[in-house]
Amino acid sequence: MARFDRVFRFWPWRRSSAPAPSEELGQDGPLTAMVIVAHPDDAEFLCGGTVAKWCGRGWTVYYVLATSGDKGTHDSSFSSQELAAIREQEQREACRVLGVKEVVFLGHPDGFLEADVELRGEIVRLLRQYRPDVVLTWDGFRPGFNHADHRAIGIAVRDAIYPAVRDHLYYPEHAEEGLEAHQVNELLLAGSDEPDYHVDVAAHMETKLEAILCHSSQLGGRSREELRRLWEERMRSSRNGRLTESFKRVTIRRSMRQVQPPGAPAEVGQQQAEQGAKGQGSEGKERQAGG
Numbered sequence: 001m002a003r004f005d006r007v008f009r010f011w012p013w014r015r016s017s018a019p020a021p022s023e024e025l026g027q028d029g030p031l032t033a034m035v036i037v038a039h040p041d042d043a044e045f046l047c048g049g050t051v052a053k054w055c056g057r058g059w060t061v062y063y064v065l066a067t068s069g070d071k072g073t074h075d076s077s078f079s080s081q082e083l084a085a086i087r088e089q090e091q092r093e094a095c096r097v098l099g100v101k102e103v104v105f106l107g108h109p110d111g112f113l114e115a116d117v118e119l120r121g122e123i124v125r126l127l128r129q130y131r132p133d134v135v136l137t138w139d140g141f142r143p144g145f146n147h148a149d150h151r152a153i154g155i156a157v158r159d160a161i162y163p164a165v166r167d168h169l170y171y172p173e174h175a176e177e178g179l180e181a182h183q184v185n186e187l188l189l190a191g192s193d194e195p196d197y198h199v200d201v202a203a204h205m206e207t208k209l210e211a212i213l214c215h216s217s218q219l220g221g222r223s224r225e226e227l228r229r230l231w232e233e234r235m236r237s238s239r240n241g242r243l244t245e246s247f248k249r250v251t252i253r254r255s256m257r258q259v260q261p262p263g264a265p266a267e268v269g270q271q272q273a274e275q276g277a278k279g280q281g282s283e284g285k286e287r288q289a290g291g
Contacts, residue, residue, distance in 0.1 A: 021200035021244055025134060025186060030058035034132035035100075036123065036157050038149035039069040039112060040091040041215040046190040047136055048098060049201025050210035050245045055099030062130050063095060063103040066119065066153050070112035070216060080110075086217050091163070094214040097207060113148070115140070115155040121171050123160040128179040135161060139189035139248055146191070154189065161187055162252060183254060188247040195246035202243040 025031065035043045043051065043063060054061055064262055068084035078086075088105055095103050106122055113119070127135070140154020162183045164170040168181040188197060201208065209227050213219070219227075 008022040021251075022098070022197045024199075026054075026057065026059065029059070031133040032060045032062075032131065033134040033136065034062045034063040034064060034127070034130055035260045036066075036135060036137045036153060038066050038138065038147065038153045039072065039110065040065060040068070041094075041218055042138070042150070044094050044098075044211045044215065046138075047188075047245055047247075048094075049204040049243075050136075050199045051098045051100065052204040052207040052211070053199065053201060061098075061100045062126075062132065063091070063100050064106065064123070064126055065091065065103065066106045066156075067108045067149060068105055068114050069110050083217070084110075086224065087215070090215045090217060094211040097211040097214060100114040111149060113152040115152045115159065119152070119156045120160045120164060123157055124165045124171050125174055125179065127160060127165045127184065128174055128182050130185060131182050134186045134188065134246070135184050136188040136190060139192040142191055142193045144193070150191070158187070184252055187250040187252060189250065190245075190247055192248035195248055197247045197249035198244040199246075200243070201245050204241065232270075 031054075033051075035051065037043050039045070042065075042119060051061055069087040070080040070084035072087065075081055091103055091105075094100075104126060106119075108119070137157040138150040138154035140151045140156075140158065164183065165182050168175060174180075209224055210213065212227065213224055
């Protein structure tokens with residue numbers, strides 16, 4: 001019960017002074033997205049409405065969970081192995097509700113996740129295998145009191161996306177397995193202290209709640225009606241506005257090494273890189289990474 005109250009209080013949806021929803025990603029057609037988080041239920045609380053919306057628009061969405069949440073209980077009757085099995089099944093059910101195509105469990109111990117080269121390599125491998133256009137994860141650098149696993153996965157994902165997954169000489173053993181380097185185009189950071197990308201999820205809140213309810217081991221027996229009531233109370237305490245899930249958006253620029261044709265003068269590659277970066281601003285505020 002205490003865990004649910006703590007998580008609910010920090011759901012990253014905003015309905016008060018939040019700006020209007022940002023321009024939707026995937027305007028030219030469905031994309032492939034990968035949500036990479038630390039524990040079962042992280043994604044449903046963070047971005048369940050966004051994932052439901054993406055799946056409803058024909059996107060292909062994959063989940064990667066670094067741990068199986070094997071420490072997430074106050075019930076002394078559970079072993080870590082028993083709890084992990086329960087929480088993995090809960091996560092699979094939540095994915096079915098949302099429309100997620102596949103969930104991958106990396107099996108790291110809950111509470112001991114480290115943003116080391118091993119974890120980064122696992123993430124790079126999956127990015128090269130599934131080749132997502134968009135990746136969503138925790139903001140590993142947000143200030144304040146937060147879970148060490150959330151920080152670790154957020155940092156590891158960022159380090160995997162830039163530059164490791166893009167450059168073939170990082171983890172070259174992947175090429176021997178037929179996994180080529182890959183460019184991720186967009187990174188969305190959940191739980192950010194300064195979100196600048198806002199997804200209108202009002203039409204998908206019931207689906208989000210249904211997915212959260214799949215994680216019954218974490219809810220202290222709360223019902224859908226109770227969840228909805230808590231949500232409505234939260235909304236009533238805010239000013240009128242749209243219901244959104246909010247993220248920090250990072251647009252990953254293509255490297256000049258990638259966009260420059262072989263043998264082309266350096267200035268040609270520079271012009272192409274500049275052209276590729278035009279029009280990437282969400283109200284001109286999202287950050288870019290590249291080089």
